[in-house]
Structures are given as structure tokens and as C-alpha cells.
Amino acid sequence: MAGAAADGPLGEPEPWGERAAGTLRLLVEGAPGVLVRVPTAPAGLDVPVRGTVIHDPGDPLPPAPAAVLLLVGTDVTDPRACTVVRQAAERGFTAVMVKERGQDPARLTETADACGIAVLTAGDAVPWRQVDAELSCALAAYGIGGAAGTAPAGGAELFALADTLAAVAGGSVAIEDLDQNVVAYSKVSGQRIDALRERGILQRRVPDIPAQRRQYREVLAAPGVVRFPARSDELARAAVAVRAGALPLGTLWAIEPADGLSDEAAAALRDAARLAAPHLLRALHSPETERRLRRDAFRAVLHGAGPNGAVQHGAGLHGAGLHGAGLNRAGLHGAGLNGAGPPADEAAVRLGLRPGEEFCLAAFAPEPGAGPSGAALLGHLEAVLVRHCAAHREAATVAATVDAAYVLLPGTGTAAARRFADAALAVVRPAVGDGVRAAVTRPHTDLLQPAALRREADDVLRATAAAGRPANGAPAPATTVDDVRHRILLDRLGDELDRAPWLRLPGVTALLAHDREQGTDYAATVLAWLAEVGDVAAAAARLTVHPNTLRHRLRRVRELFPLDLDDPDVRLAAWLDLRRTASVPLPASARRP
Incomplete structure (x- = not known):
């Protein structure tokens, strides 16, 4: 993370997502080695530029607002090139870049003028890979504001890498992408840190200060480690570019210890940059990687939290010590990286949750008793939900555990979440089975x-399992908390009996033991009678016995067990206890034919 230069004080941090983009003018000034001329710029040179897109004539053209389209392999005199220019203008590109190769681009330039898009030309002898690398380097020096907040946070590997490097260097470490988003940072206890680094970590982005741009240009242009002395209240820093070949991907910054950066730490910094490159490259080019990072963050949230609710975060690399002058690559690649990623508040940013915004959790599970096939069913269920969300709810994140598949729905209230769950069930059940159930939580903001x-979603699923299918035998719709709140309350009261068995009524314990040993049906008798609110005839019909038989059984319960069923509190306590361990038939009118 850069520090402020000597000729300018550190400014106030910009609001999230309001950072200025680069411009064509800055691009022309920052990449003189590849830009030959600007044949046309209808909107001038002070238009925003937020990145580059390499385009092959055979590929579809993606939407990329304010990007520069590199037309690789395009003949500027081919009428098809004019078609691509018109499409680029429609999709929001700022400019197209071509190589003239001795041809006259007049027709293409006229088309660009009419569409309001600029045309840039690159030197014929400069490889397109170098063109893209130098343009990316020039843009990175100025920040790419349009992407603010959209870059994915680093995965567990990058956080663990930052932790290990900080232990070697002695100071806080930050890994940044080309938009100067902080994608990962170290959390080593006692590490040296200053106010600028803390601000960048909290905002997950480095404040855009003009004087810092020279520092980023210097780091991205240098082949090795660049060091910056301490200034004002900012500690000395060392930085290195993260590259894939000649293509810049980001930067890695380490605050130096009080006695300066050792040769060992400098070597570790270079090694860390090489190890970070594939992770930043995947995050840059692969939507699937972004989905995986979101899924991993969501799964970490589901699987547990610390005392304050934050997801536990690994302190560093597992089995990756120091080796010679750098990081132990055998430990990194052999033993693997161990870390749970960022804490939950940062996971919220990765999952697309804005502060204070409502979200719901939908949970899907196979019917109870799936047995050994349950794990396979859950894997299939997760895959179907991922495909459904990709097509219909891109902002949603899906993750499966051993119990259920969960879907996080940002910006969603209960009614919308229920509609989503019902639509998902219509897709899931034909693929996985009619027994799949869906639960929807209340809206949350934290x-x-x-x-x-997660407990709320699991409670709804448990309540739906106990309720079974509707009387007509049709699969049940998605269930919300309001549908089964009473069942959740009773289940949680029953859970307390499981946690503290001494709370059970001795009369109920004796009654259940008698049923097991003697083959009697006293528990079912009491449950049926309680379910029918003391109506002997209705209770007898449930059990398909004569009412006199039911009366006789109730008299025997009073004689044999210390259970005062005339006391309403005892009746309630007995019913709570019995419903956990015994069952009562449905009324005859509710039974399936």
C-alpha cells in the first residue's frame, strides 16, 4: 500500500466507489511506447477509461463500459471492423485500438466519428501482449475508479500468504489488485502498522492521492523490490509488482521493520509476488473463481463464528516455514494453505451485502431418512441450485453443508425469498426428488x-420434516418462519429437555418405560387425548379403539404413574415431553385414502 509523497499531505479517503477513472489523455501520456497516434477522439481525450479488453474477431463482444477494445488480428480496411466498432460503441467502450499495418483506416475512423468512439493506433512491431501490459500499467498508476468495490476479496491462500510474509518482513502486508483494492492483508499479532494501512484495510481500498500515482508507476515498472522511505506519520514501505509474464496484475506492499528490510525479507517479498500471481490472474479472468470465492466465504459464515460473531480466520500458513532467503514453496504447494479467509464483515462485502441491507437465507434439504445417498443428493441439489441462480438470481450465493444447501439472497424480503424458493423447488424436485423441502428465514441485516x-433456517427445515406432506399428498411449498413459528418454539423447548434430562417429568419417564417393557400404548393414548383437548370420542377415533377402552387406559395411567393429568401445567409439560418420544395417529379425516 503506497504512502503519501513528500509534496502532498494525505487527503481524506474517498467514498467507496467514487474514485475517478483514468482517461484517454492519461493513457496516451502513460504509454508512449505503444501508442502511435489518435486518429479520432469525438468526445475528446478527457473521457474515462477503466480497463482493456482483448478481442478476437471470432468472439462475441462483451459489454465493458469505459474500456479500451484491443482489436487483435483486425484489418482496418475490412467492413467487418466497422461493424465491431459500432458494436463497441453500443456496449459502452471508450475507444478501440488497432494496428494500421500500412493500411488506411479512414473508413473505420469515419465510422468511429459517427458512433462517438475514439480510435487509437498501436505500433505494428509491438506485440499485443506488450500493448495490453503497458496500457494496464499506465491505468493502474491512476486507479480505475469504475471497478471500485467490484473486485473480489482475496481467498484464504492470499490471506495466509500475507500473514507468512508479514512474519518474515516484520510489518503489515497488503496485496492489491490493479484497481488498488486491498484483496488480502496480514493479521499477525504485533505486526508493525500505521494509520494509512489501517485506513486501506478498513475501506478495502487505498485512498486515491495524486502524489501516490508516481509510486505505483515506479513499482509496476520496476523488475524487483522498490523501497519508499518513511514520511511524516507513515512508516517506510517496500513494494513489488505482481505479474503474469509481462502483464501486471497488482502490487504487494510490506511495511518495513524499524531496522530496515533484510535481504531475506526482500527475497521473500519477490517470492510472494510470484506466488500471488496465479490467484490474482484467476480472480481477474474467471467468473467461476469469483463464484468459488463467494461460496467459500458463505460456507465459512455458515460453519461457525467466534465469540463476537466473526468468522474464525487462520493466522497463517500451515506447514509453510521459511526456506533460505525466501518462502518455502514446498510448504506452500505441498502442505497447502490453511486459513478461513476474511472475517464476516468483509465476507459481507464479498457476498454483495451492503451495510443495513436486508437479506434472507433459503435452505433446501432432501426428505428425512435419505440414508447414505444423502451426501450425493446434497451435492446434486447444490449443483442444480447454482445453475438456477446463475440464470435467475445472479447475486445469490449457494453453498451446501452436510445438512442442507443454503442460498443467500441479498436485498430480499420474506415474500420475494419465498417466491424464489418456490421457483427453485419447481426446478430442483424433477432433478433431485419430490421430497426436497425449502425453508425461508426472516429478513436479517447482520x-x-x-x-x-443458520439455526433459524435449520429450525424451519426441522419443522417441515415433522409436519410431513400436505393431506393431499402434493409436495409442500417453501415454508417461512411465520408458517411454523409455533413448531419451532415447541422444538426448542423440547431441545431443552434433551440438554437437561432432569427436567423430564418422572411420570412420563415411567410411562415410556412401561410401554417399552410391557408393550402397552399408554403414551399414544395420552397424546391422542391431549391432541383432541380431552375429547374422548375423537381421541378414540384417532386410535381406532372404543371410547370405553380409551377411558380405561386413562384411568390406568392415573393409577400406575405419578402424573396428574387434571393439572393443566402437568398436561402441558407431559405433552412437550411425550411429543419428543412418541407419536400419535392423524385424525381419520386427514389420513390419505
């Missing part, structure tokens, strides 16, 4: 309470 969030 991802820092993951245990409560």
Missing part, C-alpha cells in the same frame, strides 16, 4: 450472527 441465521 451477517455477524451466522449461528443464529
Whole structure:
């Protein structure tokens, strides 16, 4: 993370997502080695530029607002090139870049003028890979504001890498992408840190200060480690570019210890940059990687939290010590990286949750008793939900555990979440089975309470399992908390009996033991009678016995067991206890034919 230069004080941090983009003018000034001329710029040179897109004539053209389209392999005199220019203008590109190769681009330039898009030309002898690398380097020096907040946070590997490097260097470490988003940072106890680094970590982005741009240009142009002395209240820093070949991907910054950066730490910094490159490259080019990072963050939230609700975060690399002058690559690649990623508040940013925004959790599970096939069913269920969300709810994140597949729905209230769940069930059931159930939580705004969030979804699923299918035998629709709140309350009261068995009524314990040993049906008799609110005839019909038989059984219960069923509190306590361990038939009118 850069420090402020000597000729300018550190400014106030910009609001998230309001950072200025680069411009064509800055691009022309920052990449003189590849830009030959600007044949036309209808909107002038002070138009925003937020990145580059390499385009092959055979590929579809993606939408990329304010990007520069590199027309690789295009003949500027081919009428098809004019078609691509018109499409680029429609999709929001700022400019197209071509190589003239001795041809006259007049027709293409006229088309660009009419569409309002600029045309840039590159030197014929400069490889397109170098063109893209130098343009990316020039843009990175100025920040690419349009992408603010969209870059994915680093995965567990990058956080663990930052932790290990900080232990070697002695100071806080930050890994940044080309938009100067902080994608990962170290969390080593006692590491040296200053106010600028803390600000960048909190905002997950480095404040855009003009004087810092020279520092980023210097780091991205240098082949090795670049060091910056301490200034004002900012500590000395060392930085290195993260590259894939000649293509810049980001930067890696380490605050130096009080006695300066050792040769060992400098070598570790270079090694870390090489190890970070494939992770930043995948994040840059692969939507699937972004989905995986979101899924991993969501799964970390679901699987547990610390005392304050934050997801536990590994302190560093597992089995990756130091080797010679750098990082132990055998430890990194052999033993693997161990870390749970960013804490839950940062996971919220990765999952697309804005502060204070409502979200719901939908949970899907196979019918109870799936047996050994349950794990395979859950894997299939997760895959179907991922495909459904990709097509219909791109902002949603899906993750499966051993119990259920969960879907996080940002910006969603209960009614919308239920509509989503019902639509998903219509897709899931033909693929996985009619027994799949869906639960929808209340709207929440705090991802820092993951245990409560997941428990609520699990409670609804449990209540739906106990309720079974509707009387007509049709698969049940998605269930919300309001549908089964009473069942959740009773289940949780029953859970307390499981946690503290001494709370059970001795009369109920004796009654259940008698049924097991003697083959009697006293538990079912009491449950049926309680379910029918003391109506002997209705209870007898449930059990398909004569009412006198039911009366006789109730008299025997009073004689044999210390259970005062005339006391309403005892009746309630007995019913709570019995419903956990015994069952009562449905009324005859509710039974399936």
C-alpha cells in the first residue's frame, strides 16, 4: 500500500466507489511506447477509461463500459471492423485500438466519428501482449475508479500468504489488485502498522492521492523490490509488482521493520509476488473463481463464528516455514494453505451485502431418512441450485453443508425469498426428488450472527420434516418462519429437555418405560387425548379403539404413574415431553385414502 509523497499531505479517503477513472489523455501520456497516434477522439481525450479488453474477431463482444477494445488480428480496411466498432460503441467502450499495418483506416475512423468512439493506433512491431501490459500499467498508476468495490476479496491462500510474509518482513502486508483494492492483508499479532494501512484495510481500498500515482508507476515498472522511505506519520514501505509474464496484475506492499528490510525479507517479498500471481490472474479472468470465492466465504459464515460473531480466520500458513532467503514453496504447494479467509464483515462485502441491507437465507434439504445417498443428493441439489441462480438470481450465493444447501439472497424480503424458493423447488424436485423441502428465514441485516441465521433456517427445515406432506399428498411449498413459528418454539423447548434430562417429568419417564417393557400404548393414548383437548370420542377415533377402552387406559395411567393429568401445567409439560418420544395417529379425516 503506497504512502503519501513528500509534496502532498494525505487527503481524506474517498467514498467507496467514487474514485475517478483514468482517461484517454492519461493513457496516451502513460504509454508512449505503444501508442502511435489518435486518429479520432469525438468526445475528446478527457473521457474515462477503466480497463482493456482483448478481442478476437471470432468472439462475441462483451459489454465493458469505459474500456479500451484491443482489436487483435483486425484489418482496418475490412467492413467487418466497422461493424465491431459500432458494436463497441453500443456496449459502452471508450475507444478501440488497432494496428494500421500500412493500411488506411479512414473508413473505420469515419465510422468511429459517427458512433462517438475514439480510435487509437498501436505500433505494428509491438506485440499485443506488450500493448495490453503497458496500457494496464499506465491505468493502474491512476486507479480505475469504475471497478471500485467490484473486485473480489482475496481467498484464504492470499490471506495466509500475507500473514507468512508479514512474519518474515516484520510489518503489515497488503496485496492489491490493479484497481488498488486491498484483496488480502496480514493479521499477525504485533505486526508493525500505521494509520494509512489501517485506513486501506478498513475501506478495502487505498485512498486515491495524486502524489501516490508516481509510486505505483515506479513499482509496476520496476523488475524487483522498490523501497519508499518513511514520511511524516507513515512508516517506510517496500513494494513489488505482481505479474503474469509481462502483464501486471497488482502490487504487494510490506511495511518495513524499524531496522530496515533484510535481504531475506526482500527475497521473500519477490517470492510472494510470484506466488500471488496465479490467484490474482484467476480472480481477474474467471467468473467461476469469483463464484468459488463467494461460496467459500458463505460456507465459512455458515460453519461457525467466534465469540463476537466473526468468522474464525487462520493466522497463517500451515506447514509453510521459511526456506533460505525466501518462502518455502514446498510448504506452500505441498502442505497447502490453511486459513478461513476474511472475517464476516468483509465476507459481507464479498457476498454483495451492503451495510443495513436486508437479506434472507433459503435452505433446501432432501426428505428425512435419505440414508447414505444423502451426501450425493446434497451435492446434486447444490449443483442444480447454482445453475438456477446463475440464470435467475445472479447475486445469490449457494453453498451446501452436510445438512442442507443454503442460498443467500441479498436485498430480499420474506415474500420475494419465498417466491424464489418456490421457483427453485419447481426446478430442483424433477432433478433431485419430490421430497426436497425449502425453508425461508426472516429478513436479517447482520451477517455477524451466522449461528443464529443458520439455526433459524435449520429450525424451519426441522419443522417441515415433522409436519410431513400436505393431506393431499402434493409436495409442500417453501415454508417461512411465520408458517411454523409455533413448531419451532415447541422444538426448542423440547431441545431443552434433551440438554437437561432432569427436567423430564418422572411420570412420563415411567410411562415410556412401561410401554417399552410391557408393550402397552399408554403414551399414544395420552397424546391422542391431549391432541383432541380431552375429547374422548375423537381421541378414540384417532386410535381406532372404543371410547370405553380409551377411558380405561386413562384411568390406568392415573393409577400406575405419578402424573396428574387434571393439572393443566402437568398436561402441558407431559405433552412437550411425550411429543419428543412418541407419536400419535392423524385424525381419520386427514389420513390419505
